[in-house]
Amino acid sequence: MTKASPDVISRAGELRDIITEHNYQYYVLDDPRVPDAEYDRLFRELQDLETQYPDIVTPDTPTRRVGGSVETTFEEVVHRIPMLSLDNAFSDEELRDFDRRVKDRLKTGDDIEYVCEPKLDGLAVSLHYESGVLTRAATRGDGYTGEDITANIRTIPSVPLRLRGDKVPELVEVRGEVYMPREGFEALNRRLANKGEKTFVNPRNAAAGSLRQKKPTVTARRPLELCAYSVALEDESLLPATHWEGLQQVSAWGFRINPEMRRATGAEDCLQAYNELMGKRASLPYEIDGIVFKVNSLALQQQLGFVSRAPRWAIAQKFPAQEELTVIEDVEFQVGRTGAITPVARLKPVFVGGVTVSNATLHNMDEIRRLDARIGDTVFVRRAGDVIPQVVKVVAERRPANAREVELPDACPVCQSDIVQIEGEVVARCSGGLFCPAQRKEAIRHYASRKALDIEGLGDKWIDILVDRELVNTVADLYLLKKADLTGLERMGEKSAGNLIDAIDRSRKPVLWKFLYALGIREVGEATAKGLASYFGTLESISEADEDALQSVPDVGPIVAGHIRSFFDQTHNQETIQALKDAGVQWQAEEITASQKPLKGETWVLTGSLSGMTRDDAKSKLESLGAKVAGSVSGKTSCVVAGEAAGSKLTKAENLGVPVMDESAFVDFLATHGLE
Ligand SMILES: NC(=O)c1ccc[n+]([C@@H]2O[C@H](COP(=O)([O-])OP(=O)(O)OC[C@H]3O[C@@H](n4cnc5c(N)ncnc54)[C@H](O)[C@@H]3O)[C@@H](O)[C@H]2O)c1
């Protein structure tokens, strides 16, 4: 046996200290300082040293103990049968080695039957039933002594408080994993983040933190579930012959068992089960970090026995880690199609969740402050399933002296317009909505939409083609398109090109509110646009109004006023509006100022169908003249416009002596007010 050098002895001592500290952070505080993958590497390094130099093993080495410990918050519970950990295999070869060791020990050449179970990423609990009634629940703790968490366990709906069936043995112990499904975990973290509280790094820590609460009422509000994975009976003669049958028994008593469990014979079959489960990993509603293989025969399990930390009859083969450590090398800002500015961390490339990751979203500035993430920081990156990679935690102890704070830039990285963050809003935005290339397609789509300028035929497909070919950069360019520009594009025929040009042409004379709405100013919907148009009368006065003046309009509060102001403050947006004017776009209510509204104070009613315009058109024209448009006729009605097939409203108007206009009279009336 080679003797350990002083270097080896000191490295082993250092590893023991580091691992012991990580155990404390992880098991007691539920707040790990390093991702599992890093922990596993340290653990493996120590294990390898101890295998190579058995004389350096100390009685308290963490490789020979179950990691957890017991907190004074809870009563202690001594486990009748120790709750051990599991050995790990990190490769196919290590799994084959395990299978070989099992066969050697059992002195058999026959293939062994295993039960393959997903390794749910939560925490182990032991549940005791006396005469079928749940009497005590405990955590694993250090494997020999756990914590009494009975009150908390009772709040989990999938834990049976009473076992089903009438032939339940007197004393039953069921073990299983308490875990938090993905969806519940994400919702919990969103809730905590909204309150500015610390979030959980992953579902495992969320489950552990939720279960080990002083107040069961807190646990009750956390979305926890239990899956059972083993059973022990005081009277062992009542046990079935195999672990698999034990699971069926547990299921019959009313426990949830994992539907992905299956049996496999021999190492190669196990490896196939590993690959199959791996393929399903991302689509499962909960997280698993590997697969557990257990010798199925309980007699063989007994023969194999235990070592200090884990049974010899089981092993966990790990899946690729979903969390790793890396460094934020820089933070850049991206502009979304609605102008939202998203900070993105440029990372030192790291292999995580099965791929190399070099970018991770930081969502927004609030999130950066909540994480206290700086450029140069070492961080946990998490990539679970198909979800985009995220920075979930900063390792504060590893912050270098020259770490830099992240600052929101003043100007949009794409179009240089001002970036604004309205007070009370989380998201910062580029204010060059009409101009910004990042927002181009969205701006055109909105402008042409049915409720805005209603340009028939200008759908997403066309917008993509026109923008990608740089035929249209801003909405103003639409009006410069010629039929010849379009024919020949993507099988566009003469006729449809002509139709599109005509539709664009027809949109040249919108009413003011529709035009205002079409500009796509944030939070300015139809109703707000109508309110602004009728209050101010002209686009000039709206674009010049200060935030106070804007807030005189019903439904316009400080946030909306802020968005309107920052929109019109952008020269780029003003230039685009000017370009629209130059291209011949004329918004109709421009000449009608508030004092000139001829129908102010009047209530009109529309009935029957008009042949030359839609009901909505007629309504907005009347509104632009100051009238209110009502749905029913009364003595106070000023005038009824009766189209084809007008019914009871017309009769009622006639009975009440309310003035009535037919369509042609109405069209003439509008024309006298400059409305076509
Ligand atoms: N990041 C850190 O600082 C840190 C610290 C300590 C431990 N850890 C992580 O914990 C692991 C070691 O932890 P461990 O000893 O708690 O256990 P383990 O996770 O390696 O394996 C044992 C546990 O697996 C769970 N399990 C899930 N499904 C199971 C099934 N079907 N059958 C049996 N058990 C099942 C049980 O909770 C059981 O206690 C390390 O690999 C590491 O990844 C991380």
Ligand SMILES: [Zn+2]
């Ligand atoms: Zn921009």
